Amino acid sequence: MALKHATSGEVVNLLQTSGSLGLISQALVSAPRLELMRLVLPAGKLVPRHAVTGPITIFCHQGNLEVQVDADWQPMDANDLMYLDGDVGHALRALSDAIVLVTIFRPPGTHASVDT
Known part of the structure; x- marks a missing residue:
């Protein structure tokens, strides 16, 4: 069963799920110029x-995570935001x-999506 993407004007609760699947990683919005994803990462999970x-x-x-950019791991806590240029x-x-x-x-002209 395909997961439903939000439609224009729809309110999405990041912590609420539909059905009995529990909270999962999913693309919330997928539009030609924008993709918005919720990643649910258990402690220790590495996204290569x-x-x-x-x-x-x-x-x-x-929660808490680290993001590696170049050789450096940057810590991130709840409510922290990081911006990255394309191709980083x-x-x-x-x-x-x-x-x-x-x-x-x-x-x-690009349509790629990222899997976790």
């Missing part, structure tokens, strides 16, 4: 190094159970 074409933001909604390689590591909101801005 990757890059996307457009600029992104990473918002730590709950990065990795994520959850230090505790974390909920992260990732926004990807897609340049015209």
Whole structure:
């Protein structure tokens, strides 16, 4: 069953789920120029190094994580936000159970999505 994406004007609660699946990582919005994803990362989860074409933001909604940019690991706590230019390689590591909101801005002509 495909997960439902939010529609224009729809309110989405980042901590609420529909059905009995529990809180899961999912693309909340998928539009030609924008993708918004909720990542649910259990403590210890590593999202390997990757890059996307457009600029992104990473918002730590709950928990603690580290983001690797170049060789440096930057800590992020709840309510911290990080901006990355397009094509910047990065990795994520959850230090505790974390909920992260990732926004990807897609340049015209790109349609790639990121899997976790």
